[in-house]
Amino acid sequence: MHDATLRDSVTRALAKARLLLLLLTLIVAAPGNPLPDNAQQKRVLVFSKTEGWVHDSIPAGREAIMALGSQHGFDVDTTENASLFTDSRLSQYDAVVFLNTSLDVLD
Numbered sequence: 001m002h003d004a005t006l007r008d009s010v011t012r013a014l015a016k017a018r019l020l021l022l023l024l025t026l027i028v029a030a031p032g033n034p035l036p037d038n039a040q041q042k043r044v045l046v047f048s049k050t051e052g053w054v055h056d057s058i059p060a061g062r063e064a065i066m067a068l069g070s071q072h073g074f075d076v077d078t079t080e081n082a083s084l085f086t087d088s089r090l091s092q093y094d095a096v097v098f099l100n101t102s103l104d105v106l107d
Contacts, residue, residue: 042074045093049080051103061099082107 046065048058062078069076074094085106090096 042094043092044069044074044076044095044097045084045090046076046078046097046099047080047082047084047101047105048078048099049082049101049105051105053102055100055102058100065097065099 044065046062048062050058066076066078068074077093082105084090
């Protein structure tokens with residue numbers, strides 16, 4: 001029974017990661033909204049800190065979002081450092097992705 005529960009959990013986590021990647025692509029890199037010549041490059045912060053279960057898919061998720069950034073022209077920073085969640089630091093980003101975080105990760 002434990003294997004089935006674990007498999008279901010992993011399947012749900014992967015489905016959420018795929019949906020998140022799709023939404024991020026649609027929001028940040030929509031082809032109908034090219035950046036004007038004087039616009040700054042969009043930036044995304046990917047946060048993947050865990051305090052409990054550590055998802056095996058986190059490294060692949062980070063790599064996938066970085067690849068999307070390269071393909072669609074937005075910068076990606078990745079971190080597990082919750083101290084970055086201040087108004088001044090977050091103001092540098094256009095989007096924040098919580099990638100398979102678990103439990104209370106914002107201290």
